[in-house]
Amino acid sequence: MADPLSGLYQEIILDHSRRRAGDRVLEAADGEHFERNPTCGDEITVQVAFEPGTDRIAQFAWHGSGCSISMSSASMLAEMAGGLTAAELVQKVGVFREMMRSKGGGEPDEDELGDAIAFHGTSKYVMRVKCAMLAWVAAETAVSGG
Amino acid sequence: MLSTAPPLTDHDVELIRRDFPALAATVNGEPLAYLDSGATAQRPLAVLDAEREFLLHHNAAVHRGAHTLAGEATELFEDARESVARFIGAQVEEIAWTSNATDAINTVAYGFTNASRGRGGVGARRFALSAGDEIVVTEAEHHANLIPWQELAATTGATLRFVPVRDDGTWDAEDARAVIGDRTRILAFSHVSNVTGFVAPVDELVAAAHAVGALVVLDACQSAPHRALDMAALGVDFAVFSGHKMLGPTGIGVLFGRRELLDAMPPFRTGGSMITTVTMESAEFLPAPQRFEAGTQPVSQAVALGAAVRYLSGVGLDRIEAWEEHLADRMLRGLAEIPGIRTIGRPAGHARAGLAAFDVVGVHAHDVGQFLDARGIAVRVGHHCTQPLHRRLGLTASTRASGYLYTTTDEVDRMLGAVADVRGYFGVS
Numbered sequence: 001m002a003d004p005l006s007g008l009y010q011e012i013i014l015d016h017s018r019r020r021a022g023d024r025v026l027e028a029a030d031g032e033h034f035e036r037n038p039t040c041g042d043e044i045t046v047q048v049a050f051e052p053g054t055d056r057i058a059q060f061a062w063h064g065s066g067c068s069i070s071m072s073s074a075s076m077l078a079e080m081a082g083g084l085t086a087a088e089l090v091q092k093v094g095v096f097r098e099m100m101r102s103k104g105g106g107e108p109d110e111d112e113l114g115d116a117i118a119f120h121g122t123s124k125y126v127m128r129v130k131c132a133m134l135a136w137v138a139a140e141t142a143v144s145g146g
Numbered sequence: 147m148l149s150t151a152p153p154l155t156d157h158d159v160e161l162i163r164r165d166f167p168a169l170a171a172t173v174n175g176e177p178l179a180y181l182d183s184g185a186t187a188q189r190p191l192a193v194l195d196a197e198r199e200f201l202l203h204h205n206a207a208v209h210r211g212a213h214t215l216a217g218e219a220t221e222l223f224e225d226a227r228e229s230v231a232r233f234i235g236a237q238v239e240e241i242a243w244t245s246n247a248t249d250a251i252n253t254v255a256y257g258f259t260n261a262s263r264g265r266g267g268v269g270a271r272r273f274a275l276s277a278g279d280e281i282v283v284t285e286a287e288h289h290a291n292l293i294p295w296q297e298l299a300a301t302t303g304a305t306l307r308f309v310p311v312r313d314d315g316t317w318d319a320e321d322a323r324a325v326i327g328d329r330t331r332i333l334a335f336s337h338v339s340n341v342t343g344f345v346a347p348v349d350e351l352v353a354a355a356h357a358v359g360a361l362v363v364l365d366a367c368q369s370a371p372h373r374a375l376d377m378a379a380l381g382v383d384f385a386v387f388s389g390h391k392m393l394g395p396t397g398i399g400v401l402f403g404r405r406e407l408l409d410a411m412p413p414f415r416t417g418g419s420m421i422t423t424v425t426m427e428s429a430e431f432l433p434a435p436q437r438f439e440a441g442t443q444p445v446s447q448a449v450a451l452g453a454a455v456r457y458l459s460g461v462g463l464d465r466i467e468a469w470e471e472h473l474a475d476r477m478l479r480g481l482a483e484i485p486g487i488r489t490i491g492r493p494a495g496h497a498r499a500g501l502a503a504f505d506v507v508g509v510h511a512h513d514v515g516q517f518l519d520a521r522g523i524a525v526r527v528g529h530h531c532t533q534p535l536h537r538r539l540g541l542t543a544s545t546r547a548s549g550y551l552y553t554t555t556d557e558v559d560r561m562l563g564a565v566a567d568v569r570g571y572f573g574v575s
Binding site: 004005008009014017018039040041042043065066067068069071125128131 | 174175509510511512513516517520527528529533536542543571572573
């Protein structure tokens with residue numbers, strides 16, 4: 001029997017939800033932001049540390065609790081955030097947001113989003129879009145200084 | 147106390163389901179198993195037809211106008227009030243329409259606020275709070291029965307205290323008596339918890355509150371739809387519930403208040419339809435219930451709620467309660483056999499409403515709900531508007547299955563079968 005949830009829970013998403021890359025706490029951060037999804041109680045704190053004298057991300061960390069969608073999207077973002085400037089990360093968040101608003105339409109931008117195009121399937125589940133966006137929204141504010 | 151009425155049978159439930167076309171839906175290729183009646187119930191044709199019949203043939207503004215339709219609409223509107231009054235053992239003047247239970251609690255809380263500001267004259271002094279007075283709730287309350295009291299405390303200087311829950315999410319009269327004191331003015335609690343299904347010992351709590359002169363506000367959202375209520379016997383001062391959880395429409399709820407209290411309490415919503423004499427400077431208010439019904443009311447919804455309570459009475463609340471005990475018992479025993487499930491509340495064998503909330507250890511409730519939805523099973527996930535209770539139990543969210551008079555044993559079994567597969571699917575062991 002085909003798994004009716006395979007569009008939502010792709011293997012890479014379930015894998016990241018267990019692996020939780022970047023789930024740690026930085027002792028010194030240049031930017032930090034906390035976000036909560038009040039409907040389900042999911043919460044996350046994103047921290048960034050820049051390379052000295054620049055706004056290029058040297059370290060990206062997050063800590064939080066939530067569903068497999070919110071945790072895996074944080075994990076994927078953490079894997080691609082290192083080395084980006086603040087502006088580049090904000091741009092990436094914008095592209096991700098656009099994909100999450102597509103309700104499954106359009107072609108996801110793999111160059112910009114890498115593995116995170118897996119969430120294109122999630123965009124069809126309107127009640128889960130906020131889950132996927134949680135870490136990205138927090139990161140957007142964190143790189144602006146929190 | 148466990149119910150002694152003969153429960154409905156699976157055969158009865160099959161007949162009842164014919165009245166609920168929404169239950170015949172297919173969801174994600176599977177027959178719908180609707181286990182979210184604690185959030186909102188489906189509606190029988192009798193309720194839908196009553197609202198449609200009203201709108202097709204009797205719709206008009208109530209309590210005004212001399213034309214025929216206005217008279218018919220007023221009569222049906224007031225008939226519905228009478229049906230609801232009879233349904234809960236109250237007098238008709240003790241039933242005020244609100245838009246839902248939240249609105250009803252706010253009506254009481256802001257009645258206290260206005261009395262504390264001196265509104266309502268001498269007769270309203272019993273509702274006036276000041277610094278040192280205490281409002282007591284429990285740690286298990288729905289946010290609707292918590293936040294209005296927080297606001298009332300903040301505006302009057304009163305202190306909000308709470309009865310702590312135990313590790314299983316329940317509490318008892320002794321716990322409450324340890325918190326109720328000489329300065330307690332209000333005791334507000336849910337009759338039946340929307341998370342643990344715990345049934346509060348109303349008699350003992352009313353006695354404890356009245357012994358210190360406090361008024362009792364009962365959140366009956368999870369009891370009025372599921373068990374026979376008699377306000378006179380319960381002895382509470384106020385009670386609230388929502389239409390949409392008891393086969394009725396959204397947008398209609400009920401505030402019950404003992405007659406002398408409702409007549410004395412200052413309204414918080416003022417305007418048309420609730421006055422006797424109006425000058426440019428001031429107004430005199432009608433007695434209850436009209437003083438709480440300013441502005442145009444949800445008339446067709448009230449008429450439909452009247453049909454809903456008549457439908458429930460026709461089936462028999464004792465039989466519904468007994469059937470839900472069967473459902474809860476099956477849920478609890480089934481969940482207890484599945485590895486990695488933590489059920490909230492007491493185990494099988496205690497009186498509880500027909501619901502079970504649980505944590506699938508290692509899998510977030512949203513993922514559990516999504517997995518069940520793919521099999522056509524509708525459950526509630528999240529904190530169920532009880533963040534403090536979840537925090538106390540070390541959870542941020544849980545999954546809740548809640549049944550009703552139309553829930554079959556087979557639907558419960560399908561839910562249990564799906565829950566048993568959740569941890570494997572998400573790779574948790």
